[in-house]
Amino acid sequence: KIILEIKGLEAKIVATGQQILNGVNLTIREGEVHAIMGKNGSGKSTLSKVLVGHPDYEVVSGSASFKGTDLFALSPEERSHAGLFLSFQTPIEVPGVSNVDFLRMACNARRKKLEQPELDPLEFYAYVMPKLELLNMEPTFLNRNVNEGFSGGEKKRNEILQLAVLEADMSILDEIDSGLDIDALRDVAKAVNALKREDSGVLMVTHYKRLLDYIRPDFVHIMQSGEIIKTGDMGLVDQLEATGYASLETVDV
Numbered sequence: 220k221i222i223l224e225i226k227g228l229e230a231k232i233v234a235t236g237q238q239i240l241n242g243v244n245l246t247i248r249e250g251e252v253h254a255i256m257g258k259n260g261s262g263k264s265t266l267s268k269v270l271v272g273h274p275d276y277e278v279v280s281g282s283a284s285f286k287g288t289d290l291f292a293l294s295p296e297e298r299s300h301a302g303l304f305l306s307f308q309t310p311i312e313v314p315g316v317s318n319v320d321f322l323r324m325a326c327n328a329r330r331k332k333l334e335q336p337e338l339d340p341l342e343f344y345a346y347v348m349p350k351l352e353l354l355n356m357e358p359t360f361l362n363r364n365v366n367e368g369f370s371g372g373e374k375k376r377n378e379i380l381q382l383a384v385l386e387a388d389m390s391i392l393d394e395i396d397s398g399l400d401i402d403a404l405r406d407v408a409k410a411v412n413a414l415k416r417e418d419s420g421v422l423m424v425t426h427y428k429r430l431l432d433y434i435r436p437d438f439v440h441i442m443q444s445g446e447i448i449k450t451g452d453m454g455l456v457d458q459l460e461a462t463g464y465a466s467l468e469t470v471d472v
């Protein structure tokens with residue numbers, strides 16, 4: 220069953236009018252892990268942000284269907300409540316809001332959408348503790364303000380904790396490996412693997428094979444100039460490591 224189907228997606232930057240996505244086609248089915256690689260500036264983060272409805276970008280043409288509904292007809296908030304999750308390359312700080320309150324709020328918004336009863340603070344603790352454990356995170360983490368004074372690694376773990384709490388149907392993970400030391404990378408990867416479900420999909424943006432060695436993708440896509448120019452499996456990553464992007468580049472005509 221298809222979770223996310225992107226067809227001919229073109230999108231531009233609102234502020235400058237510059238078109239960044241030039242016809243992206245991508246289909247993700249239940250249970251699949253997809254990786255997108257590509258040079259800096261090829262449009263990977265733009266694709267991620269367009270999918271969640273970031274206001275800096277505007278869809279020019281094409282479509283995206285998420286679990287059978289028109290994704291672009293939903294507000295960013297509705298997309299999130301419907302089960303689409305994006306980790307940010309630069310997570311935001313939310314001063315004055317404790318992490319546990321923030322997580323419970325996000326969790327309950329999603330549960331409401333799923334017509335499940337909201338969790339009170341105690342129930343939420345019981346729900347979140349095993350997830351903290353999975354990520355090797357201290358319980359004191361919950362009482363700190365969202366991302367305030369978090370190290371790079373803590374911010375990343377916190378994002379995956381958000382992912383764990385939301386039980387998203389489709390997770391877009393944009394460079395979750397950047398700035399992680401080996402232990403944190405292993406914890407994060409372990410959590411992503413543990414959170415995978417037979418009916419959920421994962422889209423990972425990364426520059427590095429080491430992440431894909433932990434979270435094995437079913438498909439690897441190469442993005443260039445706002446298009447997916449090649450799709451393969453882990454073999455494609457090996458080819459990239461050996462010869463670089465030049466060996467894959469297509470010539471614009």
Ligand code: ADP
Pocket residue numbers: 232234235239257258259260261262263264265266275
């Ligand atoms: P990638 O994630 O593949 O490195 P991005 O999607 O972040 O690439 O960026 C693609 C291109 O679009 C880059 O040239 C980048 O500078 C430009 N770009 C992306 N977002 C913005 C923005 N909000 N304002 C101006 N330029 C942007």
Ligand code: MG
Pocket residue numbers: 259260264
């Ligand atoms: Mg980049």
Ligand code: MG
Pocket residue numbers: 263264265
């Ligand atoms: Mg990027």
